[in-house]
Amino acid sequence: MITFNRGLGLMIQTHDLSWTIGRHSRLLGLTIQVAEGEVVGLLGPIHSGKSTTLKLLATLIAPDGGSATVAGHDVVREPDQVRRKVGYLPFFMGLYDDMRVSEYLGFFMRCAGIESNTETGDLLGLAGLTERADEFVDSLDREARQRLGLMRTLVHDPPVLLLDHPSIGLDLPACLRIRGLIARIRAMGKTIIVGSNMMTDLVGLCDRIGVLHEGRLIALGPAAEIAARLGGGRLLEIELGGPASEILEQAKRHPLILEADAEDQYLLLSLDGRVENPLEVVNDLAAGGAQVVRLREHQVDARPLIRPLEAES
Numbered sequence: 001m002i003t004f005n006r007g008l009g010l011m012i013q014t015h016d017l018s019w020t021i022g023r024h025s026r027l028l029g030l031t032i033q034v035a036e037g038e039v040v041g042l043l044g045p046i047h048s049g050k051s052t053t054l055k056l057l058a059t060l061i062a063p064d065g066g067s068a069t070v071a072g073h074d075v076v077r078e079p080d081q082v083r084r085k086v087g088y089l090p091f092f093m094g095l096y097d098d099m100r101v102s103e104y105l106g107f108f109m110r111c112a113g114i115e116s117n118t119e120t121g122d123l124l125g126l127a128g129l130t131e132r133a134d135e136f137v138d139s140l141d142r143e144a145r146q147r148l149g150l151m152r153t154l155v156h157d158p159p160v161l162l163l164d165h166p167s168i169g170l171d172l173p174a175c176l177r178i179r180g181l182i183a184r185i186r187a188m189g190k191t192i193i194v195g196s197n198m199m200t201d202l203v204g205l206c207d208r209i210g211v212l213h214e215g216r217l218i219a220l221g222p223a224a225e226i227a228a229r230l231g232g233g234r235l236l237e238i239e240l241g242g243p244a245s246e247i248l249e250q251a252k253r254h255p256l257i258l259e260a261d262a263e264d265q266y267l268l269l270s271l272d273g274r275v276e277n278p279l280e281v282v283n284d285l286a287a288g289g290a291q292v293v294r295l296r297e298h299q300v301d302a303r304p305l306i307r308p309l310e311a312e313s
Contacts, residue, residue, distance in 0.1 A: 009036045010035055010036070011070065011191040012032070012033065012057065012068070012069070012070055012071075012193070013032075013033050013069050014030050014032050014066065014068040014069075015031050015068075016029045016031055016065060016067070017029070017031070017056060017065070017067065018030070018063060018066050019056055019062075019064050020215075026049065026052065027049045027052045027053055027056065027063075027215050028049075028214075028215040028216050029066065029216070030049070030053060030066070031217075032210065032217065032220065034191060036159075037190075038191055038192075038207050038208070039191075039193075039194065039205060039206045040192070040193050040194070040206060040207065040208050040209070041196065041201070041202035041205070041208070041210070041223065042193060042194070042195040042196070042209075043196060043197070043199065043202055043209050043210070043211050043212070043300055044197060044212035044302060045213075045302065046299065048212040048214065049214075049216070050164070050165075050197075050212055051165075051195060052215075053193075053195065053212075054088070054163075054164045054193065054195050056068060057070055057075060057082075057162055057193070058083070058088040059082050059083060059086075060088075062076060063076065070086060071085035073085065084158070085158050085159055085160055086158050086160050086161070086162060087152075087153030087154055087156070087160070088161075088162045088164075089149055089150060089152075089153050089161070089163045089166055090164055091164040091168065093149040095137050095145055095148065095149065096137060097137045097138030098138070099136070099137050100133070100134055100135065100136055100137070101124070101129055101132055101133050101135055101140070102133040102134065104137055104148065105120045105124070105148070105151060105152065106120055108152050108155045109155045109156075112155050112156040114155065114156065119155070123151040123155070124151070126151065126154075126181075126184065126185070127147040127148060127150065128147065128181075129144060129148060142170060142174070143177065146166060146167070146168075146170065149166075150163070150178075150181060150182070150185070154185070158190075159189075159190060160192075160193075161190050161191070161193070162193050162195075164195045165195060165196055165197070166178055166182065166194065166196070166201065167196065167200070167201050171294065172200065172236070172278060172296065172297055173295065175198065175200045175201060176279065179200065179201055179204065179205050182194065186205070194206065198297050199233065199234045199273060199297070200234075200278065203224075203274065203275070203276050204276035204277070206223045207222070207223065208220060208221060208222055208223060209221070209223045209226040209227070211230075211300075213302050218305055224274055227272075227273035227274040228273060228274055229273075229305060230300065230305065231258070231272070233273050233300050234270070234272070234273050234275065234278075234297070234300065235269070235270055235271075235297065235298035236268070236271055236278050236282075236295065236296075236298075237266060237268055237297070237298060238268075238282065238290070238295055239265055239266055239292075239294040239295075240265045240266070240267060240290055240291055240293060241265070241293050242265065243264070243265060244262035244263065244265055244266055244267040245262045247262075247267060247288070247289065247290045248260055248261075248262040248267065250285060250289075251285060254281060254284060254285070256271055256272050256275055256281050257269050257270070257271060257272075257281065258270045258271065258272060267290075269281070278295075279295075282295060
């Protein structure tokens with residue numbers, strides 16, 4: 001077990017936490033501690049255990065084994081107290097499309113016993129949605145809907161946020177903007193766990209990153225250290241306005257691009273895992289003549305961390 005001590009109390013503790021149903025949804029013996037005010041990322045491919053971990057901590061499912069506490073409350077014995085301390089953003093977030101944006105937040109505030117409209121305005125301002133307060137939710141684009149969902153987690157001012165793939169379905173620039181919003185929320189003193197299969201969501205935001213693979217925590221450490229160990233675990237796909245072969249040699253010479261390949265109008269890049277803002281790399285290519293149409297980051301490749309473990313077994 002690796003712990004992190006910022007001189008503050010522990011907000012989240014798990015010991016040998018386990019949950020299994022079938023072969024795709026499982027968590028096997030997770031032990032982790034998260035300090036007050038810390039941001040921890042859970043990184044890994046689909047079915048690695050990230051969403052399961054967050055659901056267990058949010059008391060949406062009960063563990064098969066082990067234990068977990070959130071803000072000093074046991075997730076099994078004191079679920080109601082845990083829920084008062086947690087704001088949870090699910091992988092697939094349901095929104096009430098026939099509500100206006102301000103009505104949506106007001107509804108959840110009333111559910112939490114909060115009647116003031118001041119907090120609604122403050123949250124809309126934080127999300128950059130003030131000008132859209134009277135619009136219907138179904139008129140919002142994907143990024144605005146995610147911003148609204150993030151604000152829903154804050155209506156009762158919980159000390160702990162559990163965010164499951166907060167940038168799901170967004171292009172790279174939008175992912176980076178959502179990361180910036182989470183950083184502003186973090187500055188409010190929140191303790192946050194972010195689950196993602198994209199390094200973009202975590203590097204530059206998290207104090208530590210834990211890597212999950214097939215339900216097991218295979219690495220946990222400072223974000224920069226984990227990113228360095230992943231090496232080329234960050235894959236960026238760029239759709240160009242012309243043949244990608246014309247920009248391939250320029251990409252191969254870039255110091256932050258470890259490998260580059262081209263097919264038709266698509267350029268696939270393996271980036272140094274420590275790159276915080278891939279747009280800087282893209283802008284360099286654009287300055288060299290690349291006509292960028294669309295950006296997408298692929299899920300993390302955890303093989304650089306898995307291979308040493310396989311060699312030991």
